[in-house]
Amino acid sequence: MxxxxxxxxxxxxxxxxxxxxxxxxxxxxxxxxxxxxxxxxxxxxxxxxxxxxxxxxxxxxxxxxxxxxxxxxxxxxxxxxxxxxxxxxxxxxxxxxxxxxxxxxxxxxxxxxxxxxxxxxxxxxxxxxxxxxxxxxxxxxxxxxxxxxxxxxxxxxxxxxxxxxxxxxxxxxxxxxxxxxxxxxxxxxxxxxxxxxxxxxxxxxxxxxxxxxxxxxxxxxxxxxxxxxxxxxxxxxxxxxxxxxxxxxxxxxxxxxxxxxxxxxxxxxxxxxxxxxxxxxxxxxxFTCTPHYPPRQFLEAIIVDETGQRFINEDVYHGRLGSAILDRPDRRYYLIIDSRHFEILERPPKGGYSVAGVGDTAEELEQEINLPEGTLVNTLNTYNRFAAEGKDPVFHKAEKYLSGLDQPPYAAFDLTIGNGAFYAVMTxxxxxxxxxxxxxxxxxxxxxxxxxxxxxxxxxxxxxxxxxxxxxxxxxxxxxxxxxxxxxxxx
Amino acid sequence: MxxxxxxxxxxxxxxxxxxxxxxxxxxxxxxxxxxxxxxxxxxxxxxxxxxxxxxxxxxxxxxxxxxxxxxxxxxxxxxxxxxxxxxxxxxxxxxxxxxxxxxxxxxxxxxxxxxxxxxxxxxxxxxxxxxxxxxxxxxxxxxxxxxxxxxxxxxxxxxxxxxxxxxxxxxxxxxxxxxxxxxxxxxxxxxxxxxxxxxxxxxxxxxxxxxxxxxxxxxxxxxxxxxxxxxxxxxxxxxxxxxxxxxxxxxxxxxxxxxxxxxxxxxxxxxxxxxxxxxxxxxxxxFTCTPHYPPRQFLEAIIVDETGQRFINEDVYHGRLGSAILDRPDRRYYLIIDSRHFEILERPPKGGYSVAGVGDTAEELEQEINLPEGTLVNTLNTYNRFAAEGKDPVFHKAEKYLSGLDQPPYAAFDLTIGNGAFYAVMTxxxxxxxxxxxxxxxxxxxxxxxxxxxxxxxxxxxxxxxxxxxxxxxxxxxxxxxxxxxxxxxx
The missing domain is CATH 3.50.50.60 (FAD/NAD(P)-binding domain)
Incomplete structure (x- = not known):
């Protein structure tokens, strides 16, 4: 040697x-x-x-x-x-x-x-x-x-x-x-x-x-x-x-x-x-994950990107969500809840997400978090319309999580990479x-x-x-x- | 030897x-x-x-x-x-x-x-x-x-x-x-x-x-x-x-x-x-591409997936479109035109896309190509509303391609992988x-x-x-x- x-x-x-x-x-x-x-x-x-x-x-x-x-x-x-x-x-x-x-x-x-x-x-x-x-x-x-x-x-x-x-x-x-x-x-x-x-x-x-x-x-x-x-x-x-x-x-x-x-x-x-x-x-x-649960109430939320659109069934494993976000890592991402889920605001979610904005209406929240006018409103309307029938034909979230998001005020958590959200990775x-x-x-x-x-x-x-x-x-x-x-x- | x-x-x-x-x-x-x-x-x-x-x-x-x-x-x-x-x-x-x-x-x-x-x-x-x-x-x-x-x-x-x-x-x-x-x-x-x-x-x-x-x-x-x-x-x-x-x-x-x-x-x-x-x-x-142009009129179209939502600025290089589709290869994809672009129906597009459906209204096309109710209509409304102002704050397509898609009837070309669309690949x-x-x-x-x-x-x-x-x-x-x-x- x-x-x-x-x-x-x-x-x-x-x-x-x-x-x-x-x-x-x-x-x-x-x-x-x-x-x-x-x-x-x-x-x-x-x-x-x-x-x-x-x-x-x-x-x-x-x-x-x-x-x-x-x-x-x-x-x-x-x-x-x-x-x-x-x-x-x-x-x-x-x-x-x-x-x-x-x-x-x-x-x-x-x-x-x-x-x-x-x-x-x-x-x-x-x-x-x-x-x-x-x-x-x-x-x-x-x-x-x-x-x-x-x-x-x-x-x-x-x-x-x-x-x-x-x-x-x-x-x-x-x-x-x-x-x-x-x-x-x-x-x-x-x-x-x-x-x-x-x-x-x-x-x-x-x-x-x-x-x-x-x-x-x-x-x-x-x-x-x-x-x-x-x-x-x-x-x-x-x-x-x-x-x-x-x-x-x-x-x-x-x-x-x-x-x-x-x-x-x-x-x-x-x-x-x-x-x-x-x-x-x-x-x-x-492996890529952002742990959007617990709290399990977050599975009743929707997650949108900066286009104001959903992109996944929110009841997936957190690794599947993380992977979808890493596919478009430069976009902004938000988890949207309504007042029915506001008890969550009392304790920080595991994923380290900060509150990005709140709004008395969907329109107000949309403006607050700088989404294109009408996009989040459209997304919520479509989601709620189908959720009322117990279905999600757009992204296929399971019925048990389709409680609807129609009780304003609204709040948005920030899942954007680089804004404090937790993204675990492993090769x-x-x-x-x-x-x-x-x-x-x-x-x-x-x-x-x-x-x-x-x-x-x-x-x-x-x-x-x-x-x-x-x-x-x-x-x-x-x-x-x-x-x-x-x-x-x-x- | x-x-x-x-x-x-x-x-x-x-x-x-x-x-x-x-x-x-x-x-x-x-x-x-x-x-x-x-x-x-x-x-x-x-x-x-x-x-x-x-x-x-x-x-x-x-x-x-x-x-x-x-x-x-x-x-x-x-x-x-x-x-x-x-x-x-x-x-x-x-x-x-x-x-x-x-x-x-x-x-x-x-x-x-x-x-x-x-x-x-x-x-x-x-x-x-x-x-x-x-x-x-x-x-x-x-x-x-x-x-x-x-x-x-x-x-x-x-x-x-x-x-x-x-x-x-x-x-x-x-x-x-x-x-x-x-x-x-x-x-x-x-x-x-x-x-x-x-x-x-x-x-x-x-x-x-x-x-x-x-x-x-x-x-x-x-x-x-x-x-x-x-x-x-x-x-x-x-x-x-x-x-x-x-x-x-x-x-x-x-x-x-x-x-x-x-x-x-x-x-x-x-x-x-x-x-x-x-x-x-x-x-x-x-490299992954599906050549959605020529015809260049297709850049004035929108491309949606099976959620009825757009996912990209349609004026990107065809390789960037192909890559976005290969990220979600199991979804259905459609290129949507209105009657202003119907001259394109006269000749097959380079990408080998077949016509998936036509509709006298957006609602009819949406139903024809089996998109969740209201999703394509929402997408077209949002797109046209902004296009009328010469902007696309959702996906940022360049103004010169924002002619609007508000002249029914409508038609959809099928970009779905496996339905005849051309997807070129190279390592x-x-x-x-x-x-x-x-x-x-x-x-x-x-x-x-x-x-x-x-x-x-x-x-x-x-x-x-x-x-x-x-x-x-x-x-x-x-x-x-x-x-x-x-x-x-x-x-």
């Missing part, structure tokens, strides 16, 4: 005379995907080292709400009185994954969902069999189960039968990632997995044929070589914290003001994988992999000895317009397990 | 005992970028071979309208009575390139535009100094000059001073690519460039340090190795003809029904570059390069000996929403020249 390691230049296996450590499987990144991979690799009899760049394991999963998308009739679904069907889950996830869906992964993920649930229980994860019935970003109590995506919203509702599939590990409020990662880390450690923190992977070690045989890692300021006899699993997350990469690969996400992840989501594992011959796909896509692009976690080249050949899962790879979540909470952690834990199994079996 | 060559496995330079040919510079692809590179490399004293997969050189440039985006006061602009300014051109192209603009390339392209014009003239290209004043996809006569993008449309008009910058090599109608490539190919051949057709490049040849030293090519069914002492220039186009790559990298473009290019635009050069250590960026983006993603054409790794290091330009690289055109006709060929010829210079200078 004479030169400084760089991800685009794998170190030559044949040139390494001294190993810092030797093991069977090295896993880069100790989040949901990496620890799941470690558990499976250890269960398969492999010696496993996890390299974690931060001072503690957990990754972005530990910081997240912890929802896991599972269905087909999980014990929690059944205990809460819901029926679900693997095929309905498959249909929904195919639609949710958009035009770049990986059907093989969606198929396997759905077919194995009940087994994955059981595996999580085996690791000690607890789901309190209670259903939270409202639209929310997470269950605000200890309840496990809620509907987390667009299942009940048009057009998804027309293509598959909805069921609540978000499962939160037991904890009060929005912190399900903590108990999830605590249980997974404890399980991994009980199986002898060696988690080394403050260890930043720099580049792969590959032999002259390109087979990955280890990793160069910086520990205590020194570049060290670790020999991974069976393989290296890259699970170090996405790149939302790397502003250069976001600008270059996913410029749409640059408009977000809340990068969703941990400070090490800088795409290091993606770059190491590319340097070792892997190929990255779907790099432009990502979906990463290494191209088989469902087994094997990393593929640009010609769809396997890079021997290299595996990836979680946001380091292009997994189940592919599309901002269809994403549901729980798909990313569901994907990371499930396909992380497969990657760990594959690496352990590579001897 | 025992194994079959694959783009993801560069051949080892040290293992090659027999060369099929030896030269200074090998150029992969004989289109606008490649032939421009060849001319410059030959001018710099290099021996040059161009490998063309088709049976004749010309590439997608030869099939194109041939418009070249140039400005800052070209002789053609001046002869036609137009002033232009390099800074105004720069401002427009930065905005046109969108959030992923490569400012260094835009800067150089603008600063050198007059020199590039002169260079084209030196190669024998002729621009007839005549201005075509209407909105069109190309000049329908022999005129060279027209406005080809969004320069005069909101919001671009507010950020830079428009000028016509599309320059078509002299020919009648939409075939400017033919005289352009004829002149460039003749120039290259006069300088001793060896153009070998029916020659498909397969993979790079690189030494143990990763420096590119040649190319493996299939000629007459045999895999042959060509030694390129100074470098290899990849200019083999984008990947719009590769349905797998489109689905994987640019799924939005999969909805187009007219791939814009030649059958060899299969991304081969991009994959060879990735295999040799280069990195691909901006892979999701591309913008490719190898990450410096303005010099040097190919970069994922860590922004130069891959020695490897260069790229045109749609094989991520060049000037970055963004469907802002693209103007002439940017792609302008980019290909200009940065192709720089890549050829760089390769020739690499000794």
């Amino acid at each position: 004479n030169k400084k390691a760089s991800a685009d230049k794998p170190a030559a296996f044949e040139s390494i005379s001294q190993w810092y450590m030797e093991t069977d499987v090295v896993i880069v990144g100790g989040g949901g995907a990496g620890i799941s991979a470690a558990i499976e690799a250890a269960d398969a009899g492999a010696k496993v080292i996890v390299l974690e760049a931060a001072s503690d394991a957990g990754g972005s999963t530990a910081l997240a709400g912890g929802l896991i998308y599972m269905g087909g009739g999980t014990p929690t679904q059944i205990a809460c009185g819901f029926e679900d069907d693997t095929e309905e889950m498959f249909k929904h996830l195919m639609m949710a994954s958009g035009p770049n869906a990986d059907e093989d992964k969606v198929r396997l993920y759905c077919d194995e969902s009940l087994n994955h649930y059981d595996w999580l229980i085996e690791q000690g994860v607890v789901f309190k069999p209670e259903y939270y019935p409202h639209k929310h970003t997470n269950t605000p109590n200890e309840a496990a189960l809620m509907t987390t995506g667009n299942e009940e919203a048009w057009p998804f509702i027309e293509h598959s039968k909805p069921a609540p599939r978000g499962h939160k590990p037991q904890i009060e409020g929005d912190h399900g990632g903590i108990p999830l990662m605590e249980k997974l880390i404890a399980s991994a450690q009980s199986k002898g997995v060696n988690i080394i923190c403050d260890a930043r992977a720099l580049t792969a070690i590959a032999d002259h044929e390109g087979t990955v045989k280890g990793i160069v890692v910086r520990i205590d300021g020194q570049e060290q070589c670790i020999h991974a006899k069976r393989g290296v699993v890259l699970t170090s997350g996405g790149f939302i914290m790397n502003t250069d990469m976001v600008k270059e690969y996913a410029p749409r996400l640059a408009r977000g003001n809340y990068p969703n992840g941990n400070p090490n989501d800088t795409g290091g594992g993606i770059r190491i994988g590319i340097g070792a011959g892997g190929n990255a796909i779907n790099m432009h896509e990502g 979906f692009g990463g290494l191209d992999t088989l469902p087994t976690g094997e990393v593929l080249t640009v010609e769809k050949q396997v890079v021997k000895g290299l595996y990836s899962a979680g946001r380091n790879s292009a997994g189940l979540p592919r599309c901002a317009d269809g994403y549901a909470s729980g798909m990313s952690i569901g994907d990371a834990t499930f396909f992380g397990r497969l990657a760990g199994q594959s690496a352990a079996a590579n001897q | 025992n194994k079959k060559a694959s783009a993801d496995k560069p051949a080892a330079f040290e293992s090659i005992s027999q060369w099929y040919m030896e030269t200074d510079v090998v150029i992969v692809g004989g289109g606008g970028a490649g032939i421009s590179a060849a001319i410059e490399a030959a001018d710099a004293g290099a021996k040059v071979i161009v490998l063309e997969a088709a049976s004749d050189a010309g590439g997608s440039t030869a099939l194109a309208g041939g418009l070249i985006y140039m400005g800052g006061g070209t002789p053609t602009q001046i002869a036609c009575g137009f002033e232009d300014d390099t800074e105004e051109m720069f401002k427009h192209l930065m905005m046109a390139s969108g959030p992923n603009a490569d400012e260094d390339k835009v800067r150089l392209y603008c600063d050198e535009s007059l020199n590039h014009y002169d260079w084209l003239i030196e190669q024998g290209v002729v621009f007839k100094p005549e201005y075509y004043p209407h909105k069109h996809t190309n000049t329908p006569n022999e005129a060279a000059l027209m406005t080809t993008g969004n320069e005069e449309a909101w919001p671009f008009i507010e950020h830079s001073k428009p000028a016509p910058r599309g320059h078509k090599p002299q020919i009648e109608g939409d075939h400017g690519g033919i005289p352009l490539m004829e002149k460039l190919i003749a120039s290259a051949q006069s300088k001793g460039v060896n153009i070998i057709c029916d020659a498909r490049a397969l993979t790079a040849i690189a030494d143990h340090e990763g420096t590119v030293k040649g190319i493996v090519v299939r000629i007459d069914g045999q895999e042959q190795c060509i030694h390129a002492k100074r470098g290899v220039v990849l200019t083999s186009g984008g990947f719009i003809m590769n349905t797998d790559m489109v689905k994987e990298y640019a799924p939005r473009l999969a909805r187009g029904n007219y791939p814009n290019g030649n059958p060899n635009d299969t991304g081969g050069g991009i994959r060879i570059g990735i295999g040799a250590g280069g990195n691909a960026i901006n892979m999701h983006e591309g 913008f993603g490719g190898l990450d390069t410096l303005p010099t054409g040097e190919v970069l790794t994922v860590e922004k290091q130069v891959v020695k000996g490897l260069y790229s330009a045109g749609r094989n690289s991520a060049g000037l055109p970055r963004c469907a929403d802002g693209y103007a006709s002439g940017m792609s060929i302008g980019d290909a010829t200009f940065f192709g020249r720089l890549a050829g210079q760089s390769a020739a200078a690499n000794q």
Whole structure:
């Protein structure tokens, strides 16, 4: 190791005379995907080292709400009185994954969902069999189960039968990632997995044929070589914290003001994988959300842009709304309520929206927030006319939210990007992999000895317009397990 | 060469005992970028071979309208009575390139535009100094000059001073690519460039340090190795003809029904570059257009989607309209005219739009094309009310197109994807390069000996929403020249 390691230049296996450590499987990144991979690799009899760049394991999963998308009739679904069907889950996830869906992964993920649930229980994860019935970003109590995506919203509702599939590990409020990662880390450690923190992977070690045989890692300021006899699993997350990469690969996400992840989501594992011959796909896509609920009363509001027109059914998942807004990021956006919903003015909405204007009439509000004359009035008239009949043939919001907006005065909240509204963003692009976690080249050949899962790879979540909470952690834990199994079996 | 060559496995330079040919510079692809590179490399004293997969050189440039985006006061602009300014051109192209603009390339392209014009003239290209004043996809006569993008449309008009910058090599109608490539190919051949057709490049040849030293090519069914002492220039186009790559990298473009290019635009050069250590960026983006003009009367129409609402200023470049529609590809779209424009019904519009319905009143048309009751009527009322005052505060269409749509009967043309409307698509993603054409790794290091330009690289055109006709060929010829210079200078 004479030169400084760089991800685009794998170190030559044949040139390494001294190993810092030797093991069977090295896993880069100790989040949901990496620890799941470690558990499976250890269960398969492999010696496993996890390299974690931060001072503690957990990754972005530990910081997240912890929802896991599972269905087909999980014990929690059944205990809460819901029926679900693997095929309905498959249909929904195919639609949710958009035009770049990986059907093989969606198929396997759905077919194995009940087994994955059981595996999580085996690791000690607890789901309190209670259903939270409202639209929310997470269950605000200890309840496990809620509907987390667009299942009940048009057009998804027309293509598959909805069921609540978000499962939160037991904890009060929005912190399900903590108990999830605590249980997974404890399980991994009980199986002898060696988690080394403050260890930043720099580049792969590959032999002259390109087979990955280890990793160069910086520990205590020194570049060290670790020999991974069976393989290296890259699970170090996405790149939302790397502003250069976001600008270059996913410029749409640059408009977000809340990068969703941990400070090490800088795409290091993606770059190491590319340097070792892997190929990255779907790099432009990502999660984008502005949480227009709670309060759930906001679903009875309408959202208009600067043309005074609606543009979406307001009962969609907040990620679908965020994506529609990021498609036209330079417009102004307003959420309009009438006096029936004024109790909301008492407490600031979760999305950080300020009040843009109020008006004793629709005309006055329209003028107050500088919309073209007559446009908001027209929009409200049309909306109210149909709402009175319990329908929304224009944007297809569900009847239960069509209370009408015909009780002046009116108020408008400002959802415009840059005016204080909260826009969370997270990347979906990463290494191209088989469902087994094997990393593929640009010609769809396997890079021997290299595996990836979680946001380091292009997994189940592919599309901002269809994403549901729980798909990313569901994907990371499930396909992380497969990657760990594959690496352990590579001897 | 025992194994079959694959783009993801560069051949080892040290293992090659027999060369099929030896030269200074090998150029992969004989289109606008490649032939421009060849001319410059030959001018710099290099021996040059161009490998063309088709049976004749010309590439997608030869099939194109041939418009070249140039400005800052070209002789053609001046002869036609137009002033232009390099800074105004720069401002427009930065905005046109969108959030992923490569400012260094835009800067150089603008600063050198007059020199590039002169260079084209030196190669024998002729621009007839005549201005075509209407909105069109190309000049329908022999005129060279027209406005080809969004320069005069909101919001671009507010950020830079428009000028016509599309320059078509002299020919009648939409075939400017033919005289352009004829002149460039003749120039290259006069300088001793060896153009070998029916020659498909397969993979790079690189030494143990990763420096590119040649190319493996299939000629007459045999895999042959060509030694390129100074470098290899990849200019083999984008990947719009590769349905797998489109689905994987640019799924939005999969909805187009007219791939814009030649059958060899299969991304081969991009994959060879990735295999040799280069990195691909901006892979999701591309040109998308539905030519809603000519007839130019259609600019006086409004375009609505299935909500009965407008969504764009209809006087935008057709690529910006196409992009807005591909953002919501599953909606129905209609172009609405009134009786003042019924002469258009006599001849089919260029976009292949069928008549979706007619109505003696707006209400009747609304019902006929199944829009929610009152929505189209509202939209027309608002549009006409403002048009009568010569303004469009909702979508900002220019006053000259605001003739109003208040003379029933009405008719609607169907712009819905899949109903016969023409949607052309072309990819913008490719190898990450410096303005010099040097190919970069994922860590922004130069891959020695490897260069790229045109749609094989991520060049000037970055963004469907802002693209103007002439940017792609302008980019290909200009940065192709720089890549050829760089390769020739690499000794």
